[in-house]
Amino acid sequence: MGFIQQGPQLAHPLHHDRVLRGWLQHNLDAAAHAALLPDLQALADYALQAYARRQGTPRREPQLTQWDAWGRRVDRIALTPAWEEGAALTAAHGLLWAGHAADARGMQRAAQFARVYLYHVASEFYTCPLAMTDGAATALKASGDATLLQRALPRFLSRDAATLWLSGQWMTETSGGSDVSRSEVEAHQDASGQWRLHGRKWFTSAIIGEAALTLARPSGAGAGNDALGMFYVETHATDGAWQLGLRIQRLKDKLGTRELPTAEIELDGLAATPVGEPRHGVRRIAPMLNITRTWNAICALASMRRALALALDYATRREAFGALLIDKPLHRDTLAGLNAEFEAAFALGFGVARLLGEVEAGLADAETQAVWRILTPLAKLWTGKLAVRITSECLEACGGAGYIEDTGLPQLLRDAQVYPIWEGTTNVLALDTLRALGGDDLSPFATWLQRQWPQEIPGATTMQAALAAAAQWLLPASRERALLEAGARGMALTLARCAAATLLARQAQTAAVLGDLRAAASLRRFLGHGLLRLNASSAADCAAILAQD
Structure with a gap:
């Protein structure tokens, strides 16, 4: 038999994810970090085992049986093995409970979403009902309905699989x-x-x-x-x-x-x-949406990370034109650019998770709460779109194999397409962002970002210039509602990238203190891709472009 190419192998999702490990080390105190590690280790081990178990095996899907053999309506749903394992993993590792645990520093949500990030891809989207259950628990808390809280909340947050409700x-x-x-x-x-x-x-x-x-x-x-x-x-x-x-x-x-x-x-x-x-x-579901949109962002990050990990490993195994792909300058540059975008998105997603925890713990002042309400839709809309682009690029990086179903790679792209759709499409969230801004004044949000940027980290002027251009665009556009709405997506993507750059700069600062300059390199590359995404055609141009014969 001739040459057989070795497929990509999944490295340990915790030990080989410097972005996750660095963020946790820089944001959690030593005691919280030590308490979290056993759950992260177990979930990463599970993800690695699940990846190996599913290689080359046909995909399983749920099956609905509406009637039994004697004509009785049963509506029985057979689930996949990963879904059958979901309740036990959720209860054992506190995937729901951890987000509602008391934490004087407000880091409970960051600790929860670190677990979710490692579990998500292996869960086969069992994280979807977990997100909705988390949202339901939050909405019921906000309602103050004592009867429903007493009945449902202990079940939603149970550490016992036998009593856990979704x-x-x-x-x-x-x-x-x-x-x-x-x-x-x-x-x-x-x-x-x-x-x-x-x-x-x-x-x-x-x-x-x-x-x-x-x-x-x-x-x-x-x-x-x-x-x-x-x-x-x-x-x-x-x-x-x-x-x-x-x-x-x-x-x-x-x-x-x-x-x-x-x-x-x-x-x-x-x-x-x-x-x-x-x-x-609709007002009563708002607390739920803030939760589920954050889940969406974190799960999008998990899909990006899985695709990037496989593409990078494949580059160390695939030889073309006399050298490994990883040694080809253009291929290395492509993967580095994708990783820089991911690292910025990670900083934004987990930055929102941290703010959510601080808001829920009563540690956030009014200004920070207002910024969090803006950042939440921004993180969801940008990470959702980015997940589709990055998974697509990673499939391409694997060549024809990336298009072959039983490699498992195409599933990453198909699954990623849900992120821009679930819990509000990109356009809907862009309009939500305009409402969260509360009018045409960008200065409170811009001021908060500018204060966050570490003075010793280069790039602040790039971020400030993008914010100034966004503010300038917003002011005249606010006089014409149609133009404001038409440009909402570009405005939202610009603000998301500015926020991501700022939070990545903070991560680069803390890493540099320990001599790790990799986050700073990612920041430079991310800034090089540009922050501005402002665009909107006039109503007349839109009509002309879309006109049909």
């Missing part, structure tokens, strides 16, 4: 995705006063959860967001059967995340409990 998030309907104001599912009270839901939810990820938070319009309520209520439901009766009034119509056939059972469901009298008074439901 929560779904049933928002999307055929009438609207991000535009939930068009929701048609109705809530009626029966003769006993019990609320019951009627209608269809078009896209319910991880339907296997024991509970869910959902939006519905109370009977007789008006149109629009404010008339919607947020309701808590439980999906199974005490005997394990589905609750009356809940039927699974089908599992969605998706581009990626195929191991994740995403369902289309019909509600016909499902019992529900309003969270607070049955109105202002």
